[in-house]
Amino acid sequence: MPDTRLLRVAMPVPLRRLFDYLAPPDCTDDALQPGCRVRVPFGKGRTLVGMIVERPTRSDVPQASLKRALAAPDDSPLVPPPHLGFLLRASAYYQHPVGDALFQCLPGNVRRGNDTRPATETLFRLPANAPAPAGNPGRAPRQHLAMQLLAGAPNGLTSRALADNGISHSVLASLLEKGLVEKIGRLRASDTTVSPGIEPVALNPHQQSVASNMTATLGGFVVHALHGVTGSGKTEVYLAVMAAALERGLQALVLVPEIGLTPQFIDRVRRRIGPELAVVHSGLGAKERAQSWMDARDGRVRVVLGTRSAVWTPLANPGVIVVDEEHDLSYKQQDGFRYSARDMAVVRARDHGIPVILGSATPSLETVRNVAAGRYTEQSLPQRAGTAPPPTVTFIDLRGAQLHGAISARLLDALRTNLEQGCQSLLFLNRRGYAPALHCHQCGTVLACPRCDMPYTWHKQARRLVCHHCSSERAAQSQCPACKDSELVQLGHGTERLEETLATLLPAARILRIDRDSTRARGAMGRMMARAHAGDADILVGTQMLAKGHHLPNLTLVGIVDADRGLYSADFRAAERMAQLFVQVSGRAGRGNLPGQVLIQTHHPEHPLLRSLVEQGYGPFARLALKEREDASLPPCSCMAVLRSEHYEQAPAVRFLELARTLLQKAGPQLQVFGPLPSALERRAGRFRMQLIVQASRRSQLAQILPPWLQQLEKEPLGNRVRWSIDVDPQDML
DNA sequence: AGCACGCCGACT
DNA sequence: GTCGGCGTGCTC
Numbered sequence: 001m002p003d004t005r006l007l008r009v010a011m012p013v014p015l016r017r018l019f020d021y022l023a024p025p026d027c028t029d030d031a032l033q034p035g036c037r038v039r040v041p042f043g044k045g046r047t048l049v050g051m052i053v054e055r056p057t058r059s060d061v062p063q064a065s066l067k068r069a070l071a072a073p074d075d076s077p078l079v080p081p082p083h084l085g086f087l088l089r090a091s092a093y094y095q096h097p098v099g100d101a102l103f104q105c106l107p108g109n110v111r112r113g114n115d116t117r118p119a120t121e122t123l124f125r126l127p128a129n130a131p132a133p134a135g136n137p138g139r140a141p142r143q144h145l146a147m148q149l150l151a152g153a154p155n156g157l158t159s160r161a162l163a164d165n166g167i168s169h170s171v172l173a174s175l176l177e178k179g180l181v182e183k184i185g186r187l188r189a190s191d192t193t194v195s196p197g198i199e200p201v202a203l204n205p206h207q208q209s210v211a212s213n214m215t216a217t218l219g220g221f222v223v224h225a226l227h228g229v230t231g232s233g234k235t236e237v238y239l240a241v242m243a244a245a246l247e248r249g250l251q252a253l254v255l256v257p258e259i260g261l262t263p264q265f266i267d268r269v270r271r272r273i274g275p276e277l278a279v280v281h282s283g284l285g286a287k288e289r290a291q292s293w294m295d296a297r298d299g300r301v302r303v304v305l306g307t308r309s310a311v312w313t314p315l316a317n318p319g320v321i322v323v324d325e326e327h328d329l330s331y332k333q334q335d336g337f338r339y340s341a342r343d344m345a346v347v348r349a350r351d352h353g354i355p356v357i358l359g360s361a362t363p364s365l366e367t368v369r370n371v372a373a374g375r376y377t378e379q380s381l382p383q384r385a386g387t388a389p390p391p392t393v394t395f396i397d398l399r400g401a402q403l404h405g406a407i408s409a410r411l412l413d414a415l416r417t418n419l420e421q422g423c424q425s426l427l428f429l430n431r432r433g434y435a436p437a438l439h440c441h442q443c444g445t446v447l448a449c450p451r452c453d454m455p456y457t458w459h460k461q462a463r464r465l466v467c468h469h470c471s472s473e474r475a476a477q478s479q480c481p482a483c484k485d486s487e488l489v490q491l492g493h494g495t496e497r498l499e500e501t502l503a504t505l506l507p508a509a510r511i512l513r514i515d516r517d518s519t520r521a522r523g524a525m526g527r528m529m530a531r532a533h534a535g536d537a538d539i540l541v542g543t544q545m546l547a548k549g550h551h552l553p554n555l556t557l558v559g560i561v562d563a564d565r566g567l568y569s570a571d572f573r574a575a576e577r578m579a580q581l582f583v584q585v586s587g588r589a590g591r592g593n594l595p596g597q598v599l600i601q602t603h604h605p606e607h608p609l610l611r612s613l614v615e616q617g618y619g620p621f622a623r624l625a626l627k628e629r630e631d632a633s634l635p636p637c638s639c640m641a642v643l644r645s646e647h648y649e650q651a652p653a654v655r656f657l658e659l660a661r662t663l664l665q666k667a668g669p670q671l672q673v674f675g676p677l678p679s680a681l682e683r684r685a686g687r688f689r690m691q692l693i694v695q696a697s698r699r700s701q702l703a704q705i706l707p708p709w710l711q712q713l714e715k716e717p718l719g720n721r722v723r724w725s726i727d728v729d730p731q732d733m734l
Numbered sequence: 735a736g737c738a739c740g741c742c743g744a745c746t
Numbered sequence: 747g748t749c750g751g752c753g754t755g756c757t758c
Contacts, residue, residue, distance in 0.1 A: 009758080013735055019758040043757040044738055061758050100735085720754070 005029075007069060008054035009038055010088075010099035012111060016711055018098060019050070020059040024069040035077025035084045037110075039070045049111060051079065051102060053088060078110060080297065083314040086351055093347075094339050094728045095641070095706050101337045105312035109290035124172060124181050125156030142171045143180075150181065161275045201240045201272060207233055210379045211240040217355045218245055218319060223346055225326075225371050226359040228381030230587035231551075234359045235265075237381070238322045239272045241357065246273070246302050250319025250354075254305040255341055257328035259548060261307055273303050280306030280313065308333060308341035311348065318352040321345045326358035326367060327580055332731040340729060361587070361618070362580040365629065366636040368622045391558070391589040391596030393614045395605040405501030406493035411559050411599055412505060418557045419509050419538050423594065425557040426540045427498060428547070428585045430565070432515040433457035433466065434497045435490035440480035442487065447477075459517065460496055498561065499541050506539070514542035547584040556596050558589040563602040563610065571733040572634050579613050579621050633672075635729065639699050641706065642730045643692040644679070646723040650688040656722045657692045663712055664694065668705035671696050679734060687723075702728070 005023035021040050023032055032038075034052050042048045047070060059066065079087070084102075091101030103111050146167045150157060159172060175181040203211060214224050214237070228234045242252040256265065261281055270277055278292040278301040292313075295301045299316030306313070308331050323331070323342050331341040342358065349356035358367055358376070370376040401408050406429070407415075418425050437455035439446045447456050449467035456465035456474075463476045479486050490497070499513045512528055519525040525545070531537055532552055540546060540555075566578025582600075590596020604610060609628075613621040630637045643660055647653040657676035664673055675692040696702045710726060713719050 007758095011757085013757075015735090015757075017758090021758060040758085043736075046737070046757085059758080066758060717754080 003027075005032065006056050006059055006066075007032060007038060007052050008056050009040060009050040009069075010053050010102045011040075011042060011048060011050040012099050012103040013042075013048075014097045014100045016095075016097045016707075016714055018053060020056065020061045020066060022066055022068040024071050027072050028075070031072040031075050033077050033081070035079040035081050036072055036074040037078060038072045041067050041070065050099065051084075053084065053098075053102075079106070080314055082351070083297075086348060087312065089347070090339060090344055091337070092707075093703075094337065095710055095726045096337045096339075104337045105309075107290040107293045108286050110293070122183055123156030123158055124176075124183055125150055142167060143175055146171055146175060147180065157275060201236055201243060203236055203240060204233070206381050207237050207240070210381060211237045211244075213379060214241045214355060214357060215244040218248065218250070219353070220355070221350045221353050222355045223349065223370070223376040224355060224357045224379050225363055225367050225376045226357050226379045226381070227361070227363060228359065229361045230584065232361075232381035234324070234381065235268065238324070238357060238359065239269070241320055241355075242303065242322070243272070245319030248319065250317045251296070251299065251301070251315045252303045252320050252322065253310065253313065253315060253318065253345075253348075254303065254322045254324070255310055255331070255345060256305070256307060256324045258307050258330040260324060260328075261305075266305065269303070269305060276300075276302040278304050278306075278313075280304060280310045282307070308339075311339075311341040311344050315352075318348075318354050320354055321349050321356040323356065323358050326360045327362055327364040329577075329731060332729075334732060338725070338727045338730075340731070343729070362583045363622070365576055365622060365626050369626055369636045372623075372626075389590070389595055391586055391598050393586065393598045393600065395610075395614065396599055396601045397605045398601050398603045404505055406498055406561050406601075407501060407505065408601055411561075411601060414557055414597070414599055415502075415506060415509075415539065415559070419506060422554075423557065424532070424535070424538060424540065424552060424555040425559065426542070426546060426552075426555055426585070426588055427502075427559045427561055428542065428544075428581075429493065429495050429498055429561040430543050430581070431457075431492075431494045431562075432496070432517055432543055433468070433494035434460035434500075436492040436494060438465070438488045438490055440483060440485055440487065441489050442485035443480060443483040445480055445482040447481070447488070455491075457494065458490060460500075462517075493561070495541050495543060502539060502541065509538040510536065511539045511541060512537035514540060514546050516543070516545065519545065544581055546588070547581055552588065554594070555588055556590050556594045558586055558596065558598045560585065560598070560600045563600045564604060567604055567607050567610065572629070572632070573731070573733070575609050576622075576625055579609070579618060579625070582613065583618050633695065633697070639696045639702050640728075640730060641694045641702060642727045642733075643694065644689060644725050644727065645676075645691075646687045646689050647721070648687055650690075652718065652722050653688050653690045656716075656718050656724060657690050659716065659718060660692055660709075660713055664692075664705070664709055667709050668696075668701065670701060671705060 003023050003025070007021045007023060008018045009021055011019055021038065024038065032052060032055065034054060036052050037049050038052055039047055039049055077084070087102050087105050088098065090105070091098045094101070159169065172181065176183060210226065217224070226234055226237065238254065242254070245252050254269070266279055278295055280289065280292055284292070292301065292304070296304045297314040297316060304310055304313045304315070323345050326342050333339050345356055360367070367376060371378045396408050396410050398408060404412060415425050435458045437446055438458050447465060448454060449456055449472060454467060457468050459466050464473050465476060466473045478488065480488060495513055495515045496517070499511055502509065502511050512532060514525070514528055519528065532540055535554060560582060563578070566574045586598045589598055600614065602610065609621060609625060612624045626637070629635065643657065645653040645656045654676050661673055661676070664671065672695040673692065674695075676690045677693070679689040679691050694702070706726070713724070
């Protein structure tokens with residue numbers, strides 16, 4: 001009697017469907033549970049590893065075309081079924097091909113290799129009757145530290161855990177040789193004996209009350225929008241709530257933006273949490289990544305800390321999720337599976353029935369709206385940790401003003417005064433390079449990247465023309481390519497030019513430029529910030545790299561060189577981004593005991609959004625900006641998806657979207673459709689990019705209409721010729 | 735995505 | 747005569 005058991009399998013291919021197979025020969029039911037992998041023949045002559053997502057009782061596929069799977073290597077689900085359900089929902093929400101999404105959410109090793117059985121590990125510990133570690137480090141501080149760490153862990157520590165705490169292999173080797181440490185092997189197993197909180201968390205009264213509000217909600221689904229200005233100590237609150245979860249034997253998941261995962265931050269968490277911390281970052285090797293994933297799944301680590309992809313880490317005993325700097329753009333993946341880690345964190349918290357904390361000084365309008373609607377609870381940390389009063393903010397009206405390069409007379413005066421008083425200043429200009437464009441004085445031709453049709457940015461120091469959209473470069477030229485005239489004029493100002501202008505205007509000032517170009521060398525950023533800290537610079541010039549995280553106590557003046565670019569942009573989120581950046585940059589002014597001032601250069605001092613931001617602060621700005629979105633039916637007051645197409649010729653890209661539009665209007669006449677429109681950067685790296693914008697007033701409309709529409713498009717022959725993708729809740733309209 | 739099939743141009 | 751270019755079609 002042939003085995004007729006059926007499997008429904010997700011395959012790592014960009015197809016919006018599942019594949020049915022017959023069970024492999026000689027296979028127990030245990031190995032066929034949803035969440036187990038199967039090796040199957042796929043297409044012509046290929047064998048791939050897929051994942052079982054269902055055990056159907058019947059199949060719509062004709063009996064004759066059903067193939068038999070080859071093997072099922074896992075004798076229990078590799079992905080716990082509830083977590084599998086979460087991953088499948090995420091792929092459906094973003095309308096991304098199931099199997100592709102699913103496998104992108106798993107560590108690479110799980111995708112291929114079979115080596116996921118519980119591994120044995122080598123542990124290091126102090127021998128049973130070892131003498132107590134010596135009281136002072138003497139000439140071997142690392143060895144001393146190792147002994148102390150081991151003394152605190154009677155069950156032993158892995159070499160990985162030791163390495164994470166700065167104990168290298170060679171230190172262990174010498175300790176082993178002296179017999180001060182012994183090596184044992186055992187099966188990897190969970191160890192719940194380590195107490196949470198190595199260093200206690202000290203909280204001020206505000207932090208204390210917010211933390212206890214949130215701790216009280218452990219065990220139920222709540223979204224806490226933690227609103228705290230820069231320096232108010234959000235991290236301490238996170239740590240306190242996490243510690244409370246850990247005390248109950250639960251795990252915590254912490255998401256940080258890409259630039260937030262600094263060694264300093266990790267150290268800080270590790271000091272409070274101890275060794276049961278898994279840090280997931282892009283530099284991790286495949287093996288380590290898979291190991292952390294399984295450690296979290298099986299409860300061997302209590303805290304998982306990472307950037308956006310860490311949201312897909314399975315947890316044995318979830319207790320709380322933290323999303324730091326919730327408004328940050330890096331939570332949205334911009335290619336492949338285009339998910340938002342922040343939004344998925346909220347979905348996860350609801351699934352698990354646990355609280356999630358969305359922290360920010362400048363919450364996204366999505367969060368502001370959810371707070372206003374009562375879906376999220378707001379927790380505020382009003383105080384700055386220091387005693388400095390908030391900075392004064394003043395507009396400098398650039399209309400008709402005399403400029404020295406990009407600098408107005410008033411800004412120059414302020415810089416000079418500040419310099420004389422021995423204080424530091426910061427000038428913020430979100431454009432690197434010397435000049436954002438070059439054109440010919442004779443014929444007006446703008447030197448542009450041939451693949452993107454965007455002006456080249458002139459980098460004077462490097463003597464190169466750089467396309468900031470596709471990163472292509474070419475050597476400087478002195479002649480106009482069109483009319484062969486040799487007078488090329490520099491248009492606009494970048495940080496490089498600003499630095500040069502300042503050097504001539506204020507020859508006595510020591511100027512430090514901090515942008516992607518000046519900090520390219522390894523460790524350069526750290527060295528520059530150290531110089532700034534040591535008071536070895538009077539004026540810092542930089543891009544948004546300067547906006548975050550650095551405390552410079554002697555910095556009292558912040559100048560925003562060009563506030564206008566965020567006000568009139570093709571991207572409806574530009575103003576929100578601008579405001580978030582301003583608040584962050586302004587937060588740099590006047591820490592310590594010195595009052596700060598912020599000067600904003602603009603041609604539009606009357607602009608209502610800019611005024612509300614400056615005169616009333618981020619909260620009122622956000623409410624006003626939200627009102628504008630409401631009036632224009634833009635997200636978050638509506639639901640948006642963008643279908644993008646790309647081709648080296650324009651016509652097929654347009655035709656595909658026209659076809660898509662026709663099909664969509666038949667399927668869902670209640671949806672609003674705009675386009676096909678060229679994307680704001682119409683051509684990038686030699687390809688034409690077009691987009692079709694789909695808007696609905698309710699999420700459920702999108703969820704209902706998009707799947708059959710996309711399935712139809714997938715069958716369309718034209719769809720095979722152009723490169724296309726769907727982006728649900730797009731963040732970036734360019 | 736990958737892989738095969740298929741039909742046209744320049745090579746040992 | 748065939749090697750190989752990538753357009754087209756298909757994956758239970």
